[in-house]
Amino acid sequence: MSRLSSLIACILTSSLLALPLLAEAAQTRHKHSSKQLARAKAVGKVKSFKLVRKGKVTRLVAVKPHKRGSHITRVSALPSTLDQAFDQPALFSSAALVVNATSGERIFEKNSQALAPIASITKLMTAIVTLDMQLPLSEPITITDDDVDTLKNSSSRLLVGSTLTRGEVMHLALMSSENRAAHALARTAPGGLAAFVARMNRTAQSLGMQRTRFEDPTGLTSANVSTANDLIRLVQAAHHYPEIRAYSTSESYNFISSVNGREYSFHNTNPLVKNEGWQIGVSKTGYISEAGKCxxxxxxxxxxxxxxVLLDSAGRLTRIGDAQRIKKWLESSPAAMLRAG
Structure with missing residues (x-):
């Protein structure tokens, strides 16, 4: 009898010692199953799961999706919750907005209401105001010392004393982002520089650009501020002008300087206008240190x-890379295509 008692005591002791190990093993299996489930869902290989009990063991198994022709209908064009959370282009620009130009549908946005300096994006408004004043584009304009940048001391190959038509000056302002050209457009307009900037602000308000403010026609000052949301309106308005469409997307322009008789070649600051994979109607770049690459x-x-609209990108080519990422996303993502209409 004493031997039997000893045996029972030994069995009970072993069982008690084994309980923590069994619990740990069960917890490990549960974690492993959870990881498999998460991984399977992430890659989209498993549609749904159910618990199947066989004897005393409960297993988590995949349920195969219904084949076509079954009574369950799936709308494959609609993105899943997982797609909506992760199917987004990863952009380096601090603020961005992509809108369907026809319907106004917002396809993608990032900090679209953030107020920021817009640098030479300003020149689109400079061109709009110039064209709205119906000043003759064939009228000659001479670049003077007043057009030289003394705020940022930016360089320019548009020499003081150069005489071009107003149309040529606008061409250089939009295509090559020439600051002297943009300043000359405003300086030579009726009423002078101050009246021209006032027109810029009135035009912005008339377009519904409620948070936009202009202090100069070039964008060299960081006081020229706007939001991605407002700039959508600016680009939409600019697209209505044939001259802006032509000048801003032109690859290059050559002319003979009236100062020294040499030929000068100016090029577009946006390399995408030369890319055959792009169909661009309006283009404008911008940069000052306060605004980043726009x-x-x-x-x-x-x-x-x-x-x-892409604002405040840090790297030299990141704004171009962001545009390419948006294009690829719009062309390949079901979620993006759905939003784009």
Missing amino acids: LVMQATINDTPVVI
């Missing part, structure tokens, strides 16, 4: 006209 465009992507 880019706005009206373009047709995947047969849909869109407006793209």
Whole structure:
């Protein structure tokens, strides 16, 4: 009897010692199953799961999706919750907005209401105001010392004393972002520089750009501020002007200087206008240190006209890379195509 008692005591002791190990093993299996489930869901290989009990063991198994022709209908064009959370272009620009130019549908946005300096995006408004004043584009304009940048001391190959037509000056302001050209457009307008800037602000308000403010016609001052949301309106308005469409997307322009008789060649600051994969209707770049690298465009992507606004990108080419990422996303993502209409 004493031997039997000893045996029972030994069995009970072993069982008690084994309980923590069994609990740990069960917890490990549960974690492993959870990881498999999460991984399977992430890659989209498993549609749904159910618990199957066989004897005393409960297993988590995949349920195969219903084959076509079954009574369950799936709308494959609609993105899942997972797609909506993760199917977004990863952009380096601090603020961005992509809008369907026809319907106004917002396709993508990031900090679209953040107020920021807009640098030479300003020149689109400079061109709009100039054209609205119906000043003759064939009228000659001479670049003077007043047009030289003394705020940022930016360089220019548009020599003081150069005489071009107003149309040529606007061309250089939009295509090459020439600050002297933009300043000359405002300086030579009736009423002078101050009256011209006042017109810029009135035009912004008339377009519904409620948070936009202009202090100069070039964008060299960081006091020229706007939001991605407001700039959508600016690009949309600019697209209505044939001259802005032509000048802003022109690849290059050559002319003979009236100062020294030499030929000068100016090029577009947006390399995408030379890319055959892009259909660009309006383009404008911008940069000052306070604004970072900026880019706005009206373009047709995947047969849909869109407006793209990218603000405050740090790297030299990151704004171009962001535009390319948006284009690829619009062309390949079901979620993006759905939003684009």
